[in-house]
């Protein structure tokens with residue numbers, strides 16, 4: 001069976017023949033249709049991230065899965081569309097015991113296709129039914145967006161919880177970055193009627209404007225201040241800058257990753273005075289729990305109705321597994337690897 005594999009810690013990836021999947025009796029056999037690729041995959045392929053399963057050298061990539069159930073059982077029927085959670089419980093912390101491995105307190109969790117567990121970039125996987133997430137059939141291939149969207153829903157849920165610890169209204173938001181994550185965050189905020197400014201390097205982004213958000217290319221001058229800033233560009237300097245773009249009681253949420261070794265600058269008065277006197281917060285968010293998946297899948301359906309064609313446009317590249325390099329270097333939205341039609 002073909003799979004996309006890496007050796008964590010070493011740059012490079014390749015499509016290889018791996019032993020056929022043995023599906024356990026407690027598992028559901030899932031034929032993989034498509035996997036999305038994201039910045040995390042890029043980091044792993046650059047040798048900067050990722051851990052192989054215990055006792056193995058290779059890791060099968062792929063954590064943004066869309067698949068189809070192969071056999072009736074465990075509450076699923078043959079033909080059901082599914083995705084699957086990425087992060088799995090560490091087994092010994094408060095958060096994981098509360099079905100929130102996204103908030104794992106030990107770091108001993110595993111993540112499909114990332115940390116200590118093989119991923120979905122192969123033809124067939126056996127999956128624990130408790131980790132499968134049903135995708136409504138009529139969403140079809142848009143279901144591949146369920147995983148990245150769950151991360152966005154989770155981030156906004158946390159932002160609202162943090163903002164809501166005191167009287168606060170989310171009226172105006174800034175989204176930094178207009179890749180797949182920045183676009184999905186923009187869409188989610190627009191579904192909620194928030195006034196959104198999205199900023200990125202590209203000169204124009206019609207897809208963003210289609211939702212009623214304002215698109216502003218980077219460097220267009222003062223954008224004013226915001227109740228919420230979401231950093232989706234993966235740039236540590238912009239993350240630090242976010243604190244200075246907040247209104248009173250504002251919340252800055254970091255969703256991108258920037259693993260470069262560097263120092264960033266932060267105006268002393270922004271953190272030393274404004275953050276305190278104006279009750280501002282800067283926080284990071286990773287992964288998602290099941291309720292975020294469910295909310296995200298509902299939102300996908302709503303987005304599709306509100307802005308027909310927008311989500312299809314967001315998936316800018318679909319290529320077979322052996323063209324993974326094209327997918328990894330693609331910058332025009334979400335790229336996916338197609339394993340089966």
Ligand code: BGC
Nearest residue numbers: 038040086111114151286287
């Ligand atoms: C995935 C998350 C994961 C995170 C850190 C992201 O790309 O979407 O599910 O927790 O990487 O490994």
Ligand code: ZN
Nearest residue numbers: 038039040064
């Ligand atoms: Zn990802």
